[in-house]
Amino acid sequence: MIAMVALLLAAQTVITPATPFEFSDALDRADTHEAALDPTIKATLVRAQNTALKASMASCVNLAPGKLPHFTVVLELDSSGHSLNSWRNNNVPMVRCVERELAKATYPTNRDPDFFMSFVVTFEP
Structure with missing residues (x-):
């Protein structure tokens, strides 16, 4: 019985992902990863991010609480550019919608x- 419990605990340790659980940890990783990109790949990524963000905002703006909120969404991607995990620093319905839509794109x-x-999304008056 003790051996079985130890085996189950070991299996859980192996299965547990090594991704950060806090928004700030994910944002720190994003800043580091984006800064390390080759300039050509970074330019291509920024264009893809712009396209995805514009489409997401168009789909979700009707959920805005009057004034458009400032927010940040972080995505963790797999090697093919698909979202594995996401984090956000604002919980209003519009931001949840944008996060969901951004996670559908490939980067x-x-x-x-x-x-x-x-x-990182901010709005100027």
């Missing part, structure tokens, strides 16, 4: 697994 990266990137 060009340097093909590294567990690549983090962010969308």
